[in-house]
Amino acid sequence: MAKPGPSHPRPLTLRFLTGVGHALAETRSQAQKPAHKDLKSKWPKTSHLGLRPLMLRFLTAPAHALSVAISSFTVIMVFTGIRPSNRISPESDEMMVIVLDNSNIRVVVGMSGGVDSSVTALLLKQQGYDVVGVFMKNWDDTDENGVCTATTDYEDVAKVASEIGIPYYSINFEKEYWDRVFQYFLDEYKAGRTPNPDVMCNKEIKFKAFLDYADQLNADYIAMGHYAQVKTDENGIVHMLRGADGNKDQTYFLSQLSQDQLKKSLFPIGHLQKPEVRKIAEAAGLATAKKKDSTGICFIGERNFKQFLSTYLPAQPGKMMTVDGVEMGTHDGLMYYTIGQRQGLGIGGNSDNSEPWFVVGKDLDKNILYVGQGFDNPALMANSLSASNLNWTTGQAPAEGTHMTAKFRYRQRDTGVTLHYHDDGTATVDFDVPVRAITPGQAVVFYDGDECLGGGTIDAAYAHTNELQYV
Incomplete structure (x- = not known):
């Protein structure tokens, strides 16, 4: 046998790990060096989409015999010890080949008409999946000028x-949204609380009503343009991880998803930074490459919140007082x-204290709004x-007395x-340090490092x- 070299590449044993949506293949030299350290992750047998492979074995073949020109596959080669290349190096002792056979x-x-969901569809298409786009119309958002922004989004x-x-298709979920999300939104405000409709929308519409509709289209998976990641462990349990872009991570809003929902969900841009998504587009x-990101509550849009809410709930003015009883x-x-709100109180400082005023409490029965001075007012x-x-994304609740981290509002530090x-299914959450402006109705979301464990309602x-006295 000729000595391995540029003209006689050494034979390599190929192990192809194929599975749902992706495959992982590892090629070794006869020396059988240990695996690359990057493979030793918590979930080493999953792609960034969280899909687990199964193993098939192929015969020994010379390195130059492996071809990437396979139309129904996506082939990615990653070499250990050298820079990635589009061909096998005869000097390489081991490498990893990811083969994606996703055509079936x-x-x-x-698809919302935004850049994130657009790139989500693009990446899946490039990876060989059978991709179908669906636009969800959840709200009649015709503005004061008679223009419906949903029409523009659908055109995009x-x-x-x-x-x-x-x-691509369009599906109308206005009734489902009204019954499952908007009615909850109104009920929470009537109870003096501050709800988070995005959490409920994900739970009931985007990952429930939409998933049911996708099943009618014979979908194996649904995909969204959320900045989150999923990984599957050796027992088949799907774990939800923060998005790689810390400024855009959306696991806070996905904390009410169940294991069944996560097993059917893909987040193709979760491993990317937002600027990378823009560049891909x-x-x-x-x-949609340069389309502005949407902000705020979807059914309010750019409208004034107070005016919007007053069309559905009657306003009940009342007294504004300090906790000491001063009107x-x-x-x-x-x-x-x-x-914790500062804006819109209409109270200035006084000669003794120039600090701004904040909402520090509510008395729903007496219809009193309590206010106090200072950002760090003790009442806050x-x-x-x-x-x-309470919902746990893996289906398994952490043990009693478990220490973890939590967020009490979006983009807040853990x-x-x-x-x-x-015994009644509720929980007490004790803080390591005092926290300002905990708001009833908002979500508390729990983390173990980068993993989102789940959440509940405050x-x-x-x-x-x-x-x-916050309600």
Whole structure:
């Protein structure tokens, strides 16, 4: 046998690991060196989409015999010890080959008309999936001028679908959205709380009603343009991880998803930074490449929140007072204010204290809004909270007394917490340090490092076991 060299590449044993949506192949030299350290991750047998492979064995073949010119596959080669290349190096002792055979796997993509979902569909199409785009119309958002922004968004979906070559449909979920999300939104405000409709929308519409519709299209998976990641462990349990872009991570809003929902969901841009997503869209010439990101609550859009809410709930003005009982004016209705709010109070400083005023409490029965001066007003600081509607994304609740981290609002820095369960299904969450402006109705979301464990709804906040009058 000739000595391995440029003209006689050494024989390599190929092990192809094929599976749902992707395959992992590892080629070794006869020396059988240990695996590359990057493969020793917590979930080493999954792609960034969270899909697990199965193993098939192929015969020994010379390195130069492996071809990447396979039309129905996506082939990615990663060499250990050398820079990646588009061909096998005879000097390389080992490498990893990822082979994606996805042509028989249908993924239905929720397309909003924005750049994130557009790139989601593009990447899946490039990876060989059978991709179908679907636009969800969840709300009649005709503005004051009679213009429906959903029409513009749908036109953008049509343009992108045409550009990347996929079929697309539109589905109307207005009734489902009203019944499952908007009615909840109104009920929470009537109860003096501040809800998070995005959490409920993901749970009930995007990953439930949409998933049911995708099943009618014979989908194997659904995909969304969320900045989150999923990984599957050796037992087949799907774990949800933060998006790689810390500024865009959306696991907070996905914390109510179940294991069944996660097993059917892909997040193709979760491993990317937002600027990378823009660059991919621009390079592909997508119509949405420079489209502005949507912000705020979807059914309110650019409209004034107070005006919008007043069309559905009658306003009940009342007294605005300090916790000491000093009347400071009148409020327009408790539903318009949230704990920790500064804007819109109409109170200036005084000669003794020039610090700004904040909402520090509510009394729903007496219709009183409590205010206090100072960002760190003691009435705004809590040591613990109670939570209900607890959901654990793996289907397994952490043990009693587990220490983890938590967020109490989106983009907030994590706080160390300890979890204690109650027989009625609720839990007490004790904080490592005091936290400002805990808001009933908002989501508390739990993390173990980068993994999102799940979350619940904040019911009340406490300062040294004394309940703060936030509702």
